[in-house]
Amino acid sequence: MDLLSFLLVQCLNALSQAALLFFLGVGLTLIFGIMRIVNFAHGTFYMLGAFLGYSAVRVTGSFWAGLVLGPLVAGGIGAAFEMGLLRRLYKRDDSAFLMVTFGLTLVLGEIIRLVWGVDALQVQVPDSLSGIVFLLDEPFPVYRLFLVAAGAIVAVGIWQFLERTRLGLLIRATSQNAEMVHALGVDVNLVRSGIFGIGCGLAALGGVLAAPLLSASLGMAGNAIIDAFVIVIIGGMGSFPGSLLAAILVAFVQVFGTYYFPDFAMAAMYLLMLLVLVVRPGGLLGKEA
Amino acid sequence: MALLELDGLTKRYGGVTAVNDVTMRVEAGEVRAVIGPNGAGKTSLFHLITGVVPATSGEVRFDGRVLSGLSSYQRCQAGLSRTFQLTSLFPEMTARENCRVAAQARLPRRWQPWGGTTVFGEASARGDEALERLGLSAVAGRPAGLLSHGDQRLLEVAMALSQRPRVLLLDEPTQGLSVEETLTAVDTLAGLFAGGGLTVLLVEHDMEVVFRLASKITVMHRGSVIADDVPSVVKDDAAVQAAYLGGYA
Amino acid sequence: MRIFVCVALLLAMAPLGLPLFAMTLLTEALILGLLAMSLDLMVGYTRLISFGHAAAYGLGAYASGYLLLHTSLPLPFAVLAASVLAGVVAIGVAWVCTLAKGVSFSMLTLAFAQLLYAVAFKWTSVTGASDGLAGIPRTAGPFGVTVFQTKNGYYYFVLVCLLGAYLFCRSLVASPFGAVLRGIRENEAKTLSLGYNTRLYKIAVVAVSFALGGLAGALYSPFAGFANTELVFWLFSGQVLIMVIVGGQGTLIGPILGAAFFMLLEHVLSQYTESWALFFGLIFIGFVMFAPQGIWGLLTRRARA
Numbered sequence: 001m002d003l004l005s006f007l008l009v010q011c012l013n014a015l016s017q018a019a020l021l022f023f024l025g026v027g028l029t030l031i032f033g034i035m036r037i038v039n040f041a042h043g044t045f046y047m048l049g050a051f052l053g054y055s056a057v058r059v060t061g062s063f064w065a066g067l068v069l070g071p072l073v074a075g076g077i078g079a080a081f082e083m084g085l086l087r088r089l090y091k092r093d094d095s096a097f098l099m100v101t102f103g104l105t106l107v108l109g110e111i112i113r114l115v116w117g118v119d120a121l122q123v124q125v126p127d128s129l130s131g132i133v134f135l136l137d138e139p140f141p142v143y144r145l146f147l148v149a150a151g152a153i154v155a156v157g158i159w160q161f162l163e164r165t166r167l168g169l170l171i172r173a174t175s176q177n178a179e180m181v182h183a184l185g186v187d188v189n190l191v192r193s194g195i196f197g198i199g200c201g202l203a204a205l206g207g208v209l210a211a212p213l214l215s216a217s218l219g220m221a222g223n224a225i226i227d228a229f230v231i232v233i234i235g236g237m238g239s240f241p242g243s244l245l246a247a248i249l250v251a252f253v254q255v256f257g258t259y260y261f262p263d264f265a266m267a268a269m270y271l272l273m274l275l276v277l278v279v280r281p282g283g284l285l286g287k288e289a
Numbered sequence: 290m291a292l293l294e295l296d297g298l299t300k301r302y303g304g305v306t307a308v309n310d311v312t313m314r315v316e317a318g319e320v321r322a323v324i325g326p327n328g329a330g331k332t333s334l335f336h337l338i339t340g341v342v343p344a345t346s347g348e349v350r351f352d353g354r355v356l357s358g359l360s361s362y363q364r365c366q367a368g369l370s371r372t373f374q375l376t377s378l379f380p381e382m383t384a385r386e387n388c389r390v391a392a393q394a395r396l397p398r399r400w401q402p403w404g405g406t407t408v409f410g411e412a413s414a415r416g417d418e419a420l421e422r423l424g425l426s427a428v429a430g431r432p433a434g435l436l437s438h439g440d441q442r443l444l445e446v447a448m449a450l451s452q453r454p455r456v457l458l459l460d461e462p463t464q465g466l467s468v469e470e471t472l473t474a475v476d477t478l479a480g481l482f483a484g485g486g487l488t489v490l491l492v493e494h495d496m497e498v499v500f501r502l503a504s505k506i507t508v509m510h511r512g513s514v515i516a517d518d519v520p521s522v523v524k525d526d527a528a529v530q531a532a533y534l535g536g537y538a
Numbered sequence: 539m540r541i542f543v544c545v546a547l548l549l550a551m552a553p554l555g556l557p558l559f560a561m562t563l564l565t566e567a568l569i570l571g572l573l574a575m576s577l578d579l580m581v582g583y584t585r586l587i588s589f590g591h592a593a594a595y596g597l598g599a600y601a602s603g604y605l606l607l608h609t610s611l612p613l614p615f616a617v618l619a620a621s622v623l624a625g626v627v628a629i630g631v632a633w634v635c636t637l638a639k640g641v642s643f644s645m646l647t648l649a650f651a652q653l654l655y656a657v658a659f660k661w662t663s664v665t666g667a668s669d670g671l672a673g674i675p676r677t678a679g680p681f682g683v684t685v686f687q688t689k690n691g692y693y694y695f696v697l698v699c700l701l702g703a704y705l706f707c708r709s710l711v712a713s714p715f716g717a718v719l720r721g722i723r724e725n726e727a728k729t730l731s732l733g734y735n736t737r738l739y740k741i742a743v744v745a746v747s748f749a750l751g752g753l754a755g756a757l758y759s760p761f762a763g764f765a766n767t768e769l770v771f772w773l774f775s776g777q778v779l780i781m782v783i784v785g786g787q788g789t790l791i792g793p794i795l796g797a798a799f800f801m802l803l804e805h806v807l808s809q810y811t812e813s814w815a816l817f818f819g820l821i822f823i824g825f826v827m828f829a830p831q832g833i834w835g836l837l838t839r840r841a842r843a
Binding site for chain 3: 038085088089094095096098099100102103104105106107109110111113114222223225226229230233237263266270273274277278281
């Protein structure tokens with residue numbers, strides 16, 4: 001394998017890894033940026049997506065059905081949770097949100113265990129995306145290319161949604177001045193529930209997409225929430241471009257680092273996070289100085 | 290040598306110059322008011338003096354000592370106590386406890402992890418004295434969060450006073466007060482300053498308040514100092530009138 | 539103070555009246571109570587919400603287990619050394635975590651606990667990886683004292699540690715240092731502007747909290763005879779946090795009650811269903827939403843969220 005093809009393969013590897021990390025981080029940062037809630041259950045929704053993806057394939061035979069079903073169900077549960085419980089906590093301080101969403105983590109996690117059992121479940125890569133392609137004479141899994149594409153599509157999609165659509169504008173306005181938006185006749189509560197639902201849905205989308213690579217297991221949630229949070233810390237809490245940048249940065253450091261030091265992956269993330277905290281406590285693209 | 294000296298103090302945020310080459314001398318015992326329209330840079334100036342925000346250039350000298358490297362809590366330890374524009378207290382503690390914590394910060398064994406009779410005793414004494422001078426002894430036992438807005442503003446001043454500061458920096462002490470509350474507050478503050486022994490730097494909007502309390506006035510406009518003298522002179526300064534005072538003659 | 543003496547005496551007489559299995563439960567409850575109380579110093583008194591307190595427990599458990607297995611250190615010294623180790627490690631951890639505030643601080647504590655979990659898994663030579671350390675002996679005490687090697691003797695050792703720690707914490711929170719913690723809890727920005735180096739105080743309280751949590755862990759591994767990675771698992775950290783909140787944060791006693799309540803509930807529920815985690819989650823949510831003062835707060839009618 002010559003240098004060029006090696007670099008190409010590793011870069012694509014990193015990009016596919018970045019896509020997964022991005023899906024994890026973006027939902028968390030959106031919810032925080034707009035509602036100032038840290039959704040501790042974020043990792044559990046990610047796990048839910050993976051299991052739902054598994055079931056969708058089992059029941060309908062279609063991976064694509066899972067891609068739609070997972071986020072919808074997770075989003076629905078998230079929105080319902082916000083409406084039912086979180087809404088009452090806006091007057092209290094931030095730690096209440098953290099703890100209630102932690103409670104949700106336990107409850108939801110246990111429900112998942114009851115429904116799907118304790119074993120890790122394999123999810124098949126759909127036929128249309130299985131197999132390998134040859135890039136510069138090196139084999140590369142099609143699915144990973146798909147992940148890179150999916151990541152790019154979702155990133156652009158969210159960006160356009162926030163910048164160009166009316167709902168996106170409402171969301172951005174609500175994050176800056178909810179009272180004003182309310183005075184303009186918009187049901188702010190509905191916007192908030194919607195955002196929380198979208199955040200959870202994005203987490204689940206990440207889970208569905210990750211499942212063929214990682215398989216769906218109960219241990220996913222714990223790692224996921226930490227990964228998500230590290231991305232958000234590095235990128236800046238509440239910054240959408242920040243989470244994208246952080247995902248790419250972490251993925252590249254991990255992929256190229258692991259090549260030289262096998263156990264480097266986790267350490268790489270923590271070291272990067274430490275560096276950012278010391279140099280720019282608000283995150284790379286965060287709002288604080 | 291003045292107690293507090295500012296030399297060419299400047300703060301730029303990107304393209305905006307919040308504080309522009311401010312030079313000022315505050316003598317011990319003075320009550321100096323810093324006034325100016327909104328956005329003149331008064332609170333930014335306070336942030337620079339107390340170290341909340343680092344200066345782009347220029348120097349702050351306190352009692353001959355350059356403060357540049359010191360963080361905000363270190364400057365407070367050096368003798369600069371301040372209040373804030375937006376009321377910031379310990380809402381669940383009583384007024385007395387608020388002042389006690391404030392006083393404790395300047396005592397040598399404030400960090401002591403056992404006992405505390407001596408520390409608390411001395412801190413309470415200083416705190417109670419400050420409450421007395423601000424006329425708040427009657428409400429000393431009430432939780433700070435339940436005090437009237439006017440009393441809360443005065444409690445903040447009492448807390449700063451409990452620290453026995455060399456310089457007291459008050460950021461808009463009458464902010465948000467009703468006309469009545471303002472009158473009471475100004476009376477109290479006037480009595481406090483008349484007692485002497487205090488060096489005060491006061492940011493204010495309200496011109497009536499300023500003329501009653503200040504011995505010298507510094508006027509700021511768009512980050513720069515445009516006048517710096519005794520009240521009677523400043524009142525008649527054309528530039529000041531143009532920028533700010535409007536109809537005050 | 540009188541209540542304290544009464545309770546202490548009551549607990550001291552327990553071995554006389556309770557059957558063996560109840561004594562085992564009680565000993566474990568006291569150990570968990572110590573762990574929960576140590577977390578209360580951070581959560582209830584300084585509003586530093588930690589999702590990583592299992593790290594303190596695990597550190598203490600592994601350290602004392604290792605010392606007891608590989609050295610001939612008397613048990614009390616091994617326990618003490620482990621506790622000190624946890625406190626020292628905490629200084630480094632706290633130094634990093636206090637670079638952030640609020641929610642970010644909380645998630646950093648989680649990240650650190652996960653790091654420790656990974657280390658426990660990988661450092662096979664010291665920690666035995668996923669198998670953990672087994673067969674941890676209760677070595678003879680100094681001067682050939684063997685009282686700790688009996689069930690009741692060990693119970694008294696644990697009881698003394700808990701009571702001592704309680705008195706220490708009580709004194710700490712009533713001291714000038716404790717007053718600063720309270721300031722940080724109610725309004726950190728103001729405390730800083732009054733001239734306190736708040737970061738140092740936070741690091742200090744985390745170190746003390748970890749040292750006491752480490753003490754609990756150090757007491758656990760000789761008690762159970764083993765130490766494994768489950769002790770450092772993040773879900774366990776969450777359970778300790780639940781004990782503190784449900785028991786009543788900021789009271790020292792509340793968390794001890796919370797630990798006992800939690801243990802009792804787990805014991806009872808696990809006989810009927812495997813899903814006791816579900817009920818814990820629901821109970822926790824219920825308390826956070828509707829009774830934030832916790833059980834002890836409800837009992838003493840103190841309204842503190």
